Amino acid sequence: MITQTMNKTITFTQQVEFGDCDPARIVWFPNFFRWIDAASRHFFVQCGVPPWHETEKTLGVIGTPLVDTHARFVKTASYGDVLQIHTHIAEWRAKSFVMRYRIMRGDDLIMECDEVRIFAAHREGDNASQPGIRAVAIPSEIRSLCE
Amino acid sequence: MITQTMNKTITFTQQVEFGDCDPARIVWFPNFFRWIDAASRHFFVQCGVPPWHETEKTLGVIGTPLVDTHARFVKTASYGDVLQIHTHIAEWRAKSFVMRYRIMRGDDLIMECDEVRIFAAHREGDNASQPGIRAVAIPSEIRSLCE
Amino acid sequence: MITQTMNKTITFTQQVEFGDCDPARIVWFPNFFRWIDAASRHFFVQCGVPPWHETEKTLGVIGTPLVDTHARFVKTASYGDVLQIHTHIAEWRAKSFVMRYRIMRGDDLIMECDEVRIFAAHREGDNASQPGIRAVAIPSEIRSLCE
Amino acid sequence: MITQTMNKTITFTQQVEFGDCDPARIVWFPNFFRWIDAASRHFFVQCGVPPWHETEKTLGVIGTPLVDTHARFVKTASYGDVLQIHTHIAEWRAKSFVMRYRIMRGDDLIMECDEVRIFAAHREGDNASQPGIRAVAIPSEIRSLCE
Numbered sequence: 300m301i302t303q304t305m306n307k308t309i310t311f312t313q314q315v316e317f318g319d320c321d322p323a324r325i326v327w328f329p330n331f332f333r334w335i336d337a338a339s340r341h342f343f344v345q346c347g348v349p350p351w352h353e354t355e356k357t358l359g360v361i362g363t364p365l366v367d368t369h370a371r372f373v374k375t376a377s378y379g380d381v382l383q384i385h386t387h388i389a390e391w392r393a394k395s396f397v398m399r400y401r402i403m404r405g406d407d408l409i410m411e412c413d414e415v416r417i418f419a420a421h422r423e424g425d426n427a428s429q430p431g432i433r434a435v436a437i438p439s440e441i442r443s444l445c446e
Numbered sequence: 447m448i449t450q451t452m453n454k455t456i457t458f459t460q461q462v463e464f465g466d467c468d469p470a471r472i473v474w475f476p477n478f479f480r481w482i483d484a485a486s487r488h489f490f491v492q493c494g495v496p497p498w499h500e501t502e503k504t505l506g507v508i509g510t511p512l513v514d515t516h517a518r519f520v521k522t523a524s525y526g527d528v529l530q531i532h533t534h535i536a537e538w539r540a541k542s543f544v545m546r547y548r549i550m551r552g553d554d555l556i557m558e559c560d561e562v563r564i565f566a567a568h569r570e571g572d573n574a575s576q577p578g579i580r581a582v583a584i585p586s587e588i589r590s591l592c593e
Numbered sequence: 594m595i596t597q598t599m600n601k602t603i604t605f606t607q608q609v610e611f612g613d614c615d616p617a618r619i620v621w622f623p624n625f626f627r628w629i630d631a632a633s634r635h636f637f638v639q640c641g642v643p644p645w646h647e648t649e650k651t652l653g654v655i656g657t658p659l660v661d662t663h664a665r666f667v668k669t670a671s672y673g674d675v676l677q678i679h680t681h682i683a684e685w686r687a688k689s690f691v692m693r694y695r696i697m698r699g700d701d702l703i704m705e706c707d708e709v710r711i712f713a714a715h716r717e718g719d720n721a722s723q724p725g726i727r728a729v730a731i732p733s734e735i736r737s738l739c740e
Numbered sequence: 741m742i743t744q745t746m747n748k749t750i751t752f753t754q755q756v757e758f759g760d761c762d763p764a765r766i767v768w769f770p771n772f773f774r775w776i777d778a779a780s781r782h783f784f785v786q787c788g789v790p791p792w793h794e795t796e797k798t799l800g801v802i803g804t805p806l807v808d809t810h811a812r813f814v815k816t817a818s819y820g821d822v823l824q825i826h827t828h829i830a831e832w833r834a835k836s837f838v839m840r841y842r843i844m845r846g847d848d849l850i851m852e853c854d855e856v857r858i859f860a861a862h863r864e865g866d867n868a869s870q871p872g873i874r875a876v877a878i879p880s881e882i883r884s885l886c887e
Contacts, residue, residue: 316631317645317656321464322471322525323860323873328806329465329777332770337610340672350673351611362611365769369810375873378469378634379644419764432764432816463778464792464803470713470726475659476626483623484757487819497820498758509758512622516663522726525781526791566617579617579669615758616765616819623759672763 306446308387309345311338315380325375331410332368335400338384339363339416342398346444358438359420366395370412380404388445389413394434453593455534456492458485462527472522478557479515482547485531486510486563489545493591505585506567513542517559527551535592536560541581600740602681603639605632609674619669625704626662629694632678633657633710636692640738652732653714660689661709667702674698682739683707688728747887749828750786752779756821766816772851773809776841779825780804780857783839787885799879800861807836808856814849821845829886830854835875 313334321327343363344350354360376382383403390397395417402410418438422431460481468474490510491497501507523529530550537544542564549557565585569578607628615621637657638644648654670676677697684691689711696704712732716725754775762768784804785791795801817823824844831838836858843851859879863872 314631316627317634318468318474318476318627318630320469322467322469323803323805324469325805325873327465327777328809329770329773332773333610333612336612336768336770337608340611344673362764364764364766364816365813367810367812368769369808371808372806375805379638432766461778463774464781465774465777470656470658472658472726474630475662476623476630479623479626480757480759483621483759484755487758491820509617511617511619511669512666514663514665515622516661518661519659522658526785579619612762612768612770614763616761616763618763621759 306388307342307346308385309338309342311341311384311386313337313382313384315376315378315382317378320378325377328372331370331372331402331412334382334384334402335412335414338386338400339398339414342386342388343441343445348441348444354438354441358440359435360418360438360441361421361432362419363416364419364432365414365416367415368412369414370410372410373408374404376404376409382409391437391442394436396437453534453536454489454493455532456485456489458488458531458533460484460529460531462523462525462529464525467525472524475519478517478519478549478559481529481531481549482559482561485533485547486545486561489533489535490588490592495588495591501585501588505587506582507565507585507588508568508579509566510563511566511579512561512563514562515559516561517557519557520555521551523551523556529556538584538589541583543584600681600683601636601640602679603632603636605635605678605680607631607676607678609670609672609676611672614672619671622666625664625666625696625706628676628678628696629706629708632680632694633692633708636680636682637735637739642735642738648732648735652734653729654712654732654735655715655726656713657710658713658726659708659710662706663708664704664706666704668698670698670703676703685731685736688730690731747828747830748783748787749826750779750783752782752825752827754778754823754825756817756819756823758819761819766818769813772811772813772843772853775823775825775843776853776855779827779841780839780855783827783829784882784886789882789885795879795882799881800876801859801879801882802862802873803860804857805860805873806855806857809853810855811851811853813851815845817845817850823850832878832883835877837878 319330351362385401389399398414400412417434419432420435422433466477498509532548536546545561547559564581566579567582569580613624645656679695683693692708694706711728713726714729716727760771792803826842830840836856839855841853858875860873861876863874
């Protein structure tokens with residue numbers, strides 16, 4: 300018997316602007332990561348996870364910093380394009396999780412990306428001159444909202 | 447008898463990168479403001495003002511947010527250019543000051559900018575969900591370092 | 594008798610993202626200029642002006658570079674905020690025009706900005722290693738779409 | 741007998757600015773990719789490869805767009821930090837190459853990244869409204885400068 304958990308997929312729409320493109324007239328790639336980070340935050344918001352300044356008080360969680368990212372650029376995009384970023388959590392690990400993104404323009408795959416992120420708390424001794432973070436166990440309250 | 451105070455001028459060097467340019471192959475203008483903000487911070491660092499996370503403890507000052515900016519774009523710049531940003535404080539007011547920037551490429555004036563900035567402290571009731579700031583009187587410890 | 598021409602006002606909506614904010618937890622100001630530039634392009638698109646790569650062929654116009662900008666920052670904004678950018682052309686001059694922006698969060702004025710922009714064509718001798726532009730007279734085809 | 745080709749390593753220095761950091765007071769990760777792209781361009785410049793607007797005329801090569809990137813974030817960085825980005829070409833393939841980056845702060849590894857890039861030319865039918873690129877075989881003139 301197979302028990303399959305279908306994780307939620309959230310779609311975030313992003314317009315490509317003139318200033319997002321470089322002298323080759325295509326999206327300058329770091330901008331894809333700006334949008335992916337926005338899509339990641341929107342994923343949690345749409346799943347009903349409170350903003351990080353609230354979870355900081357309730358769970359100690361200040362955000363989901365990136366540990367590892369692997370992206371594949373398939374087709375170029377340019378200004379005027381409207382992109383859909385489909386986001387879901389592909390895997391839950393003990394102290395990290397894999398977020399998977401597919402950026403589409405209509406039926407065309409533009410870029411896909413797998414990220415490993417953690418739920419972060421302030422590290423002991425953390426302060427403004429020595430910012431530091433540590434990974435915490437996946438909070439079950441957050442996980443259940445994303446599945 | 448005239449007593450003239452010559453304020454310090456600090457020069458910050460900035461290379462223009464490919465990704466700073468737009469499909470017209472010239473610097474996309476918001477990037478000039480990124481560099482001006484960096485030049486502003488470097489001005490204070492070079493004048494010997496401690497980092498804001500230290501002045502937050504000693505003076506309550508958390509930074510110098512912008513109130514008003516007026517920029518004039520004279521010549522275009524493109525990637526490969528090396529720009530010099532000359533920065534000084536043109537005027538001290540009761541609760542604000544004017545920072546003046548001239549961005550040069552060799553002898554060519556590229557852009558000039560006058561900003562009104564304040565020294566900011568946290569506002570009462572400020573917190574993560576309701577960030578707020580207020581202007582404080584010009585700290586004489588900081589002013590004397592910049593003149 | 595007063596003949597008043599009411600220029601069109603176009604509203605562009607912009608979400609503030611986590612990465613748009615700085616360590617003071619408020620929007621880092623160069624990002625306002627990113628959004629204003631997008632609002633400027635959307636203004637022309639919404640008024641029915643063709644994309645610049647088309648006007649380049651029909652009118653020689655490659656875009657509307659900025660000559661002068663004056664912005665006033667009134668209230669801070671932070672991530673999660675939804676901003677409305679109201680844009681119209683406040684003045685037509687011989688070879689330039691004034692775009693006026695009001696960035697609102699509900700009823701709160703966050704920032705207002707007046708820009709002087711030109712309609713630009715390639716300058717003679719313009720090429721990839723020496724990019725150059727020149728101002729052209731306001732194209733009546735474009736002006737009539739924006740009024 | 742082993743013939744080992746040592747590819748050149750070029751180091752690019754990058755200061756972290758206030759505006760590069762997010763509300764968690766650490767570098768917002770898309771900025772690492774901005775710097776890596778700059779380091780990539782500087783690598784070729786330092787190796788003596790002409791700017792892309794020249795190679796466009798001589799070799800048809802307009803740049804080195806990214807096909808795939810894999811990055812690992814090891815330690816956080818914050819404003820005031822000075823980073824060294826060490827760049828070399830780790831592998832030459834038929835129509836692509838692997839650029840390897842190590843971002844260090846003194847002896848601390850901050851981030852490492854492997855990219856697959858191509859040498860790109862305009863695709864037939866490429867124009868402003870349909871930008872398109874294609875991979876060309878590694879130009880031996882460029883390869884020999886980088887080894």
